[in-house]
Amino acid sequence: DVQMTQSPSYLAASPGESVSISCKASKSISNNLAWYQEKPGKANKLLIHSGSTLQSGTPSRFSGSGSGTDFTLTIRSLESEDFAVYYCQQYNEYPPTFGAGTKLELK
Amino acid sequence: QVTLKESGPGILQPSHTLSLTCSFSGFSLSTYGMGVSWIRQPSGKGLEWLASIWWNGNTYNNPSLKSRLTVSKDTSNNQAFLKVTSVDTADTATYYCAHTRYNSGEYFDYWGQGVMVTVSS
Numbered sequence: 001d002v003q004m005t006q007s008p009s010y011l012a013a014s015p016g017e018s019v020s021i022s023c024k025a026s027k028s029i030s031n032n033l034a035w036y037q038e039k040p041g042k043a044n045k046l047l048i049h050s051g052s053t054l055q056s057g058t059p060s061r062f063s064g065s066g067s068g069t070d071f072t073l074t075i076r077s078l079e080s081e082d083f084a085v086y087y088c089q090q091y092n093e094y095p096p097t098f099g100a101g102t103k104l105e106l107k
Numbered sequence: 108q109v110t111l112k113e114s115g116p117g118i119l120q121p122s123h124t125l126s127l128t129c130s131f132s133g134f135s136l137s138t139y140g141m142g143v144s145w146i147r148q149p150s151g152k153g154l155e156w157l158a159s160i161w162w163n164g165n166t167y168n169n170p171s172l173k174s175r176l177t178v179s180k181d182t183s184n185n186q187a188f189l190k191v192t193s194v195d196t197a198d199t200a201t202y203y204c205a206h207t208r209y210n211s212g213e214y215f216d217y218w219g220q221g222v223m224v225t226v227s228s
């Protein structure tokens with residue numbers, strides 16, 4: 001299976017700041033990477049697919065970059081609703097696998 | 108608008124079979140390219156893809172669970188099902204169903220809110 005390593009596991013920031021989350025694959029996955037947001041009491045939300053393509057409805061302050069094995073989710077000008085857990089997921093090969101998650105907390 | 112909702116027993120005993128239902132709207136599992144996947148998350152741990160079923164009846168299971176998984180669908184009633192045999196405490200988790208599309212790669216563009224399952228004697 002392709003192992004997905006996310007870092008950091010925890011990240012504290014303030015509204016208005018910019019943050020980046022890293023996701024590294026154990027082998028090349030081309031650009032077959034998605035990012036999700038998890039919030040309590042809500043369904044997980046697909047933010048980005050194909051490494052950098054914003055899903056419809058995802059605010060433009062979110063961006064994704066990378067290909068091959070190294071990927072980054074960047075959130076610019078954090079807003080209060082962005083404090084959540086973020087997961088990356090590869091879908092280049094079966095089985096699809098997820099990173100362990102990054103919890104973005106309010107500083 | 109795509110929505111999905113999982114339902115299940117809540118609690119069951121070790122060695123029993125877990126049966127989960129995903130009721131959905133906004134798409135049909137008889138339409139080309141549509142799929143439903145099952146994903147689980149033990150408390151405090153990461154997400155694990157379990158299985159997928161596609162519009163054409165094809166299914167794919169996570170090899171880590173070997174032959175314990177069975178996925179099926181009822182197209183007329185817009186439902187998908189997951190059975191997990193011989194459960195033990197390691198199967199305690201929140202189970203999600205999610206919508207996926209064949210042509211775009213297996214990422215999950217809509218999720219249910221999940222159903223918590225506890226395996227305990």
